[in-house]
Amino acid sequence: MDMPTTKKKLGIKERYALMTRGLDWETSYQPMDKVFPYAQFEGIKIHDWDKWEDPFRLTMDAYWKYQAEKERKLYAILDAFNQNNGHLGVTDARYVNTLKLFLNGISPLEYMAHRGFAHVGRQFPGVGPRVACQMQSLDELRHAQTQIHSMSNYNKYYNGLHSPTEMIQKVWYMSVPRSFFDDAYTAGPFEFMVAIGFSFEYVLTNLLFVPFVSGAAYNGDMGAMTFGFSAQSDEARHMTLGLECIRFMLEQDPDNIPIVQKWIDKWTWRGIRVLTLVAMMMDYMLPKKVMSWKEAWEIYFEENAGALFNDLARYGIKMPECAKQAFIDKDHISHQAWATFYQYSGISNFHSWLPSEEDKDWLSAKYPDTFDKYYRPRFEHWEAEAKEGRRFYNTTLPQLCQVCQIPMIFTEPDDPTQICYRESDFGGEKYHFCSDHCKHIFDDEPEKYVQAWMPAQQIYQGNCFPEGADPTAPDFNAVEEVLKYYNIHNGRDNMDYVGSEDEKNFAEWRQTSTKN
Amino acid sequence: MAVNALKDYPLRVMDGVDKYRGDWLINVGWDQHLMFCAPFMWPLPPAMRFGDLVEKIMPASFGAHPDFARIDWSKVEWLKSGKPWTPDFEKSIEENGLYHKDSLRFRTPGLNGIKGSGS
Ligand SMILES: [Fe+2]
Ligand SMILES: [Fe+2]
Numbered sequence: 001m002d003m004p005t006t007k008k009k010l011g012i013k014e015r016y017a018l019m020t021r022g023l024d025w026e027t028s029y030q031p032m033d034k035v036f037p038y039a040q041f042e043g044i045k046i047h048d049w050d051k052w053e054d055p056f057r058l059t060m061d062a063y064w065k066y067q068a069e070k071e072r073k074l075y076a077i078l079d080a081f082n083q084n085n086g087h088l089g090v091t092d093a094r095y096v097n098t099l100k101l102f103l104n105g106i107s108p109l110e111y112m113a114h115r116g117f118a119h120v121g122r123q124f125p126g127v128g129p130r131v132a133c134q135m136q137s138l139d140e141l142r143h144a145q146t147q148i149h150s151m152s153n154y155n156k157y158y159n160g161l162h163s164p165t166e167m168i169q170k171v172w173y174m175s176v177p178r179s180f181f182d183d184a185y186t187a188g189p190f191e192f193m194v195a196i197g198f199s200f201e202y203v204l205t206n207l208l209f210v211p212f213v214s215g216a217a218y219n220g221d222m223g224a225m226t227f228g229f230s231a232q233s234d235e236a237r238h239m240t241l242g243l244e245c246i247r248f249m250l251e252q253d254p255d256n257i258p259i260v261q262k263w264i265d266k267w268t269w270r271g272i273r274v275l276t277l278v279a280m281m282m283d284y285m286l287p288k289k290v291m292s293w294k295e296a297w298e299i300y301f302e303e304n305a306g307a308l309f310n311d312l313a314r315y316g317i318k319m320p321e322c323a324k325q326a327f328i329d330k331d332h333i334s335h336q337a338w339a340t341f342y343q344y345s346g347i348s349n350f351h352s353w354l355p356s357e358e359d360k361d362w363l364s365a366k367y368p369d370t371f372d373k374y375y376r377p378r379f380e381h382w383e384a385e386a387k388e389g390r391r392f393y394n395t396t397l398p399q400l401c402q403v404c405q406i407p408m409i410f411t412e413p414d415d416p417t418q419i420c421y422r423e424s425d426f427g428g429e430k431y432h433f434c435s436d437h438c439k440h441i442f443d444d445e446p447e448k449y450v451q452a453w454m455p456a457q458q459i460y461q462g463n464c465f466p467e468g469a470d471p472t473a474p475d476f477n478a479v480e481e482v483l484k485y486y487n488i489h490n491g492r493d494n495m496d497y498v499g500s501e502d503e504k505n506f507a508e509w510r511q512t513s514t515k516n
Numbered sequence: 517m518a519v520n521a522l523k524d525y526p527l528r529v530m531d532g533v534d535k536y537r538g539d540w541l542i543n544v545g546w547d548q549h550l551m552f553c554a555p556f557m558w559p560l561p562p563a564m565r566f567g568d569l570v571e572k573i574m575p576a577s578f579g580a581h582p583d584f585a586r587i588d589w590s591k592v593e594w595l596k597s598g599k600p601w602t603p604d605f606e607k608s609i610e611e612n613g614l615y616h617k618d619s620l621r622f623r624t625p626g627l628n629g630i631k632g633s634g635s
Contacts, residue, residue: 037522038522041520041521041522042520043520188520336550336553339550339551339553340553340554343551343552343553344553373633374633374634374635375635377629377630377631377633377635378550378551378630378633378635381551381630381635382551390580392551392580394552394553394577394580395577396556396557396558396576396577397556397557397558398553398554398555398556398557399543399545399554399555399556399557399619400554400557407553407554408545408554408555409553409554411550416634417548417550417628417629417633417634418547418548418634419545419547419550419554419555421545421555421598421619421621423597423598423619427527427529429529429531429532429533429616429617430597430615430616430617430618430619431617432543432617432619445518445519445520447518447519447525447527448519450527450528450529450530450531451528451529451530452530453530454530454531456557457530457531457535457541460536460539460541460557460559461531461535461536
């Protein structure tokens with residue numbers, strides 16, 4: 001028997017309301033405070049969750065449909081790339097080191113973002129942000145997966161890509177991106193949204209993804225380029241969520257303004273410090289360069305974020321103070337970071353190398369005020385040393401900043417020849433920082449940052465050797481044991497690019513693919 | 517300011533003085549020699565003669581710089597937590613008033629890095 005149905009098509013707005021609102025209930029035998037225990041302790045006051053506007057009005061069924069379509073396209077391109085040995089078409093195997101940095105340092109953060117958004121999605125009492133956070137949580141899981149899939153083909157041919165989930169937990173410099181996320185998702189849900197949803201996904205995201213995705217495009221890597229584009233439409237949604245969250249908090253209660261401002265200040269700086277890795281990637285690691293870090297900073301931060309903060313002024317939100325230091329630092333951080341990885345290349349999972357003559361001239365042109373004066377002499381000295389067979393490897397562990405966990409490589413804003421030292425006393429012990437802004441973050445919550453898992457300190461405590469290693473044995477080689485613990489293959493994954501297996505293999509394979 | 521937390525927030529100091537088998541972490545940076553990208557950190561026995569740090573530990577870490585061999589240690593200016601400080605090479609680290617996680621810097625007037633660039 002045919003059932004008579006009323007086939008009335010619903011409008012997007014109506015449909016969205018039906019699929020997302022009124023799905024929960026008022027609890028009867030448990031107070032709502034206990035159901036949403038994280039909703040209030042941060043001091044953010046919300047009076048009416050229904051004021052939350054979701055500009056995308058995406059429902060779950062539509063979400064699955066869109067995402068499935070994107071996946072089909074992505075994997076079709078990846079298959080073609082892999083079958084045609086696309087990796088041999090990249091400009092130079094040095095390029096693959098940017099993928100090592102990305103796969104190990106960024107992709108695991110996508111997974112951490114997935115967990116973070118799942119957590120805050122559960123904790124917000126309002127259904128609007130809950131649905132939006134749930135979708136972002138799934139997006140982030142997809143990003144982690146598609147990145148791993150697209151780079152897994154490189155893992156068949158190149159070193160250093162074999163263990164990202166382990167390396168993010170162990171390798172010294174990985175504590176920089178990892179602690180950034182640990183800090184965010186051990187905060188309350190509102191701070192997490194300002195940290196990741198707003199400061200990272202809105203203010204800084206273009207500085208992360210544009211360089212990597214255009215870097216891939218410029219260097220002939222269709223695979224990495226495609227996952228970037230596949231994530232892009234998600235990113236647009238994430239940016240909107242971050243901004244909506246800020247707007248919502250600011251409009252709900254004026255008491256929220258100083259709290260939100262404090263978090264924006266903190267997380268803009270935390271993000272800027274993590275982006276040091278991207279700065280160095282752009283200026284030193286891409287064989288064919290897209291633009292300089294400084295240029296990217298000027299476009300995506302000074303111009304775009306400048307306009308954003310002008311818009312937010314009507315809520316009483318100001319450009320973070322740290323932007324002033326970042327304005328000075330844009331001339332320095334990429335050089336300082338690459339010099340760091342050059343000398344600590346013995347304990348890294350990717351290769352480093354000296355800039356060529358052409359590279360150095362490019363750097364001089366892009367950094368006319370700083371490169372020749374402060375950094376060219378350093379690289380040329382190392383070049384001369386390497387020619388004499390004394391390639392410089394630094395083997396002593398550095399002092400680290402307690403907050404961003406980067407070695408204390410940054411210089412005083414008013415003197416590029418002087419390392420910036422800051423310290424605080426807490427509980428009878430000293431803590432060291434790379435900058436006023438990291439010190440300020442520590443001073444605000446010292447109990448949180450004294451728990452930091454600092455990679456150099458952990459090595460000295462004896463916590464970074466493989467099981468069964470005996471540091472008291474006469475032939476104990478600390479560096480070798482740390483590398484084993486990191487799962488870095490000594491002599492293969494680490495050290496200079498020149499003379500590496502990657503360099504040799506790439507040259508051979510390319511030869512056989514282009515000649516008879 | 518204290519951490520804003522939902523429950524009691526016990527203090528967990530990861531790098532306390534009790535964690536290094538009796539050693540203290542001591543940091544030393546060489547001003548205007550940024551070829552070494554950051555100051556160095558070593559775990560050292562508090563009873564170690566300060567001169568041994570300079571004569572036996574530091575050369576392996578700083579010795580790769582061409583300026584290192586030219587240092588006249590009697591003319592070196594030391595800073596502790598950014599303030600002028602004078603070590604006694606014959607006394608121990610502890611007797612010099614140092615403690616776990618102290619941060620020292622030294623300056624070598626006349627030696628200003630590769631081609632005077634601060635590198
Ligand atoms: Fe993502
Ligand atoms: Fe820092």
